Amino acid sequence: MSEVLALTRELIQRPSITPDDAGCMDILANRLDKHGFTAEWLDFGNTRNLWLRRGRASPLFVFLGHVDVVPPGPLEDWASPPFEPQLRDGKLYGRGAADMKSSLAAITIACTRFVADHSKHKGSLAVLLTSDEEGTASDGIAKVIEVLKARQETIDWCLVGEPSSHARLGDVIRIGRRGSLCGVLHVMGVQGHVAYPDQADNPVHRFAPALVALTQAVWDRGNAFFPPTSFQVSAIHAGAGADNVIPGRLEINFNFRFSSELDAEAIKRRVQSLLDSHGLTYELSWRLSGNPFLTTETELIDAAQAALKEITGDFAKADTGGGTSDGRFIAPTGAQVVELGPINASIHQVNEHVNVDDIELLSLIYQKILIKLLAAPG
Ligand SMILES: [Zn+2]
Numbered sequence: 001m002s003e004v005l006a007l008t009r010e011l012i013q014r015p016s017i018t019p020d021d022a023g024c025m026d027i028l029a030n031r032l033d034k035h036g037f038t039a040e041w042l043d044f045g046n047t048r049n050l051w052l053r054r055g056r057a058s059p060l061f062v063f064l065g066h067v068d069v070v071p072p073g074p075l076e077d078w079a080s081p082p083f084e085p086q087l088r089d090g091k092l093y094g095r096g097a098a099d100m101k102s103s104l105a106a107i108t109i110a111c112t113r114f115v116a117d118h119s120k121h122k123g124s125l126a127v128l129l130t131s132d133e134e135g136t137a138s139d140g141i142a143k144v145i146e147v148l149k150a151r152q153e154t155i156d157w158c159l160v161g162e163p164s165s166h167a168r169l170g171d172v173i174r175i176g177r178r179g180s181l182c183g184v185l186h187v188m189g190v191q192g193h194v195a196y197p198d199q200a201d202n203p204v205h206r207f208a209p210a211l212v213a214l215t216q217a218v219w220d221r222g223n224a225f226f227p228p229t230s231f232q233v234s235a236i237h238a239g240a241g242a243d244n245v246i247p248g249r250l251e252i253n254f255n256f257r258f259s260s261e262l263d264a265e266a267i268k269r270r271v272q273s274l275l276d277s278h279g280l281t282y283e284l285s286w287r288l289s290g291n292p293f294l295t296t297e298t299e300l301i302d303a304a305q306a307a308l309k310e311i312t313g314d315f316a317k318a319d320t321g322g323g324t325s326d327g328r329f330i331a332p333t334g335a336q337v338v339e340l341g342p343i344n345a346s347i348h349q350v351n352e353h354v355n356v357d358d359i360e361l362l363s364l365i366y367q368k369i370l371i372k373l374l375a376a377p378g
Contacts, residue, residue, distance in 0.1 A: 299336060
């Protein structure tokens, strides 16, 4: 069994349901410790974060990842237990197989192999791990980056091992991400008897035209790097629990995934004026979970593309799709950020899996990127 596959299996056996690290970080710290990485725990609340750095010089290359996984969901729907890695038909099954324990194993082995060949590499090499990416992410990389900033540890290149690939390994890399803005809206009405609608004010009926307007609005047209901004309702609720009562209020949860053509304030203004134009009485609160970011300088992208060409035979499509990732906390520091990892078709699903061959290839790709950016000449 390859070293990378064995390490992936070891990590899947740890049920690190967010924000529990379940010992995953110790496994990785022990491996890297032997190769000259200095481990530093940066824990906040019940979130473990680990900063492993080798060297003090610039430039600083960082692999970023999370050891936590989403809950397995209904166990009876899994063909094999989610925390017992199983090989079937050239695939490795288990929770976190694709998101992102195979990446963590590939990163760790790429680092140890690179350092064995290039003990006097340029700059510094680091691995940054959190146990709270899938949860609220409030005590994870958001806090760690403040510590690093205060010490002026400036990240030049950050490779996030999130599963970016679509149909085959390395066909897509992410060079940015859309922003994400959540809203909670309460539309007020007057509760009453359904038989006496003139004595009540139904907030569902009042909101319906505004909902149509929100879903049909063109927020922007996107640009060369970002698809158009989209509005989605994630939950809607009203009702007093009896079928003869007009509800007194309506709650709607929604989310914007937005391009770099817009900012959060512009979206808020437009939503408020739309709601006002429908004559609604409402309360509205917002949570910005990340601004859009885009890497336009190309050193890291070029290194990733060249490595992919050499290992997989083809370049990747560079896009900004997918959900948010911890890259959103690193990009604002000025770092170049690229996400490159395994195929994401099964992430967060039951029977999550990764192609066994891809695990080793991914490690070779990561190692190649390090050679291109950090190998000393000669
Ligand atoms: Zn992930």
